[in-house]
Amino acid sequence: MNKRNKKHRNIGIHELYAEDPIAADKLLWGRETDASSRRGFLKKSGLVAMSAALGGFIPFARFMPAGLIPAAFAAEPEPFIIEGKEGLRVLNDRPINAETPAHLLDDDFTPAKYFFVRNNGIPPALASMGDSNNWQLEIAGEACGNPRTFTLAELKSKFKEHTYAVTLECGGNGRGEFNPPAKGNQWSTGAVGCAKWTGVRLRDVLDACGVKDNAVYIGYYGADQHLSGDPTKDTISRGVPIAKAMEDESLIAWGFNGEDIPYQNGYPLRLITGGWPASTSGKWLRKIVIRDRIHDGQKMTGQSYRIPCEPVAPGTEVADEAMCIIESMPVKSLITFPKSGITHALKEVFEFRGKAWAGDLEVAKMEVSINFGASWQPAKLRAPVNRLAWQSWSAQLKFPQPGYYEVWARATDSNGKAQPTILPGWNPKGYLNNACHRIAVQVA
Ligand SMILES: Nc1nc2c(c(=O)[nH]1)N[C@H]1C(S)=C(S)[C@@H](COP(=O)(O)O)O[C@H]1N2
Numbered sequence: 476m477n478k479r480n481k482k483h484r485n486i487g488i489h490e491l492y493a494e495d496p497i498a499a500d501k502l503l504w505g506r507e508t509d510a511s512s513r514r515g516f517l518k519k520s521g522l523v524a525m526s527a528a529l530g531g532f533i534p535f536a537r538f539m540p541a542g543l544i545p546a547a548f549a550a551e552p553e554p555f556i557i558e559g560k561e562g563l564r565v566l567n568d569r570p571i572n573a574e575t576p577a578h579l580l581d582d583d584f585t586p587a588k589y590f591f592v593r594n595n596g597i598p599p600a601l602a603s604m605g606d607s608n609n610w611q612l613e614i615a616g617e618a619c620g621n622p623r624t625f626t627l628a629e630l631k632s633k634f635k636e637h638t639y640a641v642t643l644e645c646g647g648n649g650r651g652e653f654n655p656p657a658k659g660n661q662w663s664t665g666a667v668g669c670a671k672w673t674g675v676r677l678r679d680v681l682d683a684c685g686v687k688d689n690a691v692y693i694g695y696y697g698a699d700q701h702l703s704g705d706p707t708k709d710t711i712s713r714g715v716p717i718a719k720a721m722e723d724e725s726l727i728a729w730g731f732n733g734e735d736i737p738y739q740n741g742y743p744l745r746l747i748t749g750g751w752p753a754s755t756s757g758k759w760l761r762k763i764v765i766r767d768r769i770h771d772g773q774k775m776t777g778q779s780y781r782i783p784c785e786p787v788a789p790g791t792e793v794a795d796e797a798m799c800i801i802e803s804m805p806v807k808s809l810i811t812f813p814k815s816g817i818t819h820a821l822k823e824v825f826e827f828r829g830k831a832w833a834g835d836l837e838v839a840k841m842e843v844s845i846n847f848g849a850s851w852q853p854a855k856l857r858a859p860v861n862r863l864a865w866q867s868w869s870a871q872l873k874f875p876q877p878g879y880y881e882v883w884a885r886a887t888d889s890n891g892k893a894q895p896t897i898l899p900g901w902n903p904k905g906y907l908n909n910a911c912h913r914i915a916v917q918v919a
Pocket residue numbers: 590591592593594595596643644645646696697698699710711739740741752753754755756757758759
């Protein structure tokens with residue numbers, strides 16, 4: 476990870492132009508410059524690219540001086556670069572936490588560059604990893620009959636490979652909206668993504684190591700370091716009940732959309748336990764313990780990833796004993812097209828689309844509103860490609876007259892539970908905000 480890496484393609488536009496405007500012109504738009512006149516010649520492909528970026532044809536493009544940043548980009552903040560990521564909103568750089576703007580989650584399977592990053596500590600150095608096939612995973616714990624260590628190569632050769640599209644959402648996604656505010660990363664809507672994960676079933680590996688009758692929970696340990704640098708401290712060590720661990724879709728994964736898992740998302744090996752807070756899906760996976768009790772690792776106890784067992788009034792202090800571990804995530808959805816706040820004209824009938832997911836359950840119904848929730852109209856909802864994958868939806872919306880609208884989206888799960896239109900129950904740590912996503916649209 477580095478802030479100022481010249482070799483990196485994903486460098487901020489202002490930085491690019493500041494360093495060498497002529498080179499920036501060439502890189503971004505393919506513009507050739509005549510050194511004597513300093514006039515730029517935008518080739519057809521460059522003009523198309525720039526017009527697309529500006530959202531309109533540029534009638535006087537032939538008069539544009541070389542090395543000029545289009546004014547429309549002037550207000551764009553300089554992005555903080557995370558190697559391998561693009562367009563994310565960075566919430567913290569130590570540890571790195573970055574979320575995905577809703578309009579970049581339009582793909583069925585979130586590309587590596589757009590998959591959010593939630594780190595609790597410092598990821599293991601790539602240079603120290605060596606050949607990923609030698610990466611070791613240890614299986615142990617009180618309720619493990621036959622503790623063993625596997626290399627990644629052994630996992631690949633000894634067990635059957637499976638691929639599932641699984642949605643991961645951070646338990647704190649949406650925290651930024653709670654009032655009184657909760658400490659922690661102020662996620663808006665972007666700590667979520669869905670990728671095709673390839674690996675072996677956690678169940679198959681656990682069975683090979685002997686799951687004793689007294690097994691209750693599993694816990695994970697990763698190779699990342701505590702922020703303090705103290706090697707005796709774990710960054711995070713969470714887990715799930717044994718029944719969740721034994722589900723078909725619970726994986727020890729090395730593949731992400733057919734490639735290696737991106738470095739920030741746990742390369743070369745991670746746990747995938749979909750539908751539950753993504754904090755249960757351990758990255759840079761080194762060890763799994765089969766426990767004879769509820770796992771009590773870092774961020775399993777106290778108030779971490781727990782909500783009041785009974786609802787409380789906003790601002791209430793809740794004792795640890797009255798807090799319960801979050802299990803399945805609640806039903807939720809996003810509008811991924813168009814982008815909120817667009818200023819270009821929408822046609823009278825316009826297709827909106829997005830994604831919806833419901834923790835361990837399926838989304839059964841999707842609706843949209845153009846009148847601040849006064850009435851709802853059905854959207855088309857696709858089945859998930861497999862259990863625990865998010866579902867695509869779309870809706871053709873007709874607007875009665877020009878002006879400013881908000882489009883709201885609401886999903887209902889297979890138990891009949893719908894997203895709240897504004898905010899769900901307040902809780903001390905700001906988890907599980909599954910309020911309806913809303914976007915601004917201008918109809919001209
Ligand atoms: N080893 C390790 N695993 C981890 C974490 C971490 O900091 N270290 N963060 C957890 C949390 S809180 C979340 S939300 C997800 C985020 O996964 P992502 O960064 O791939 O999006 O990873 C989980 N697994």
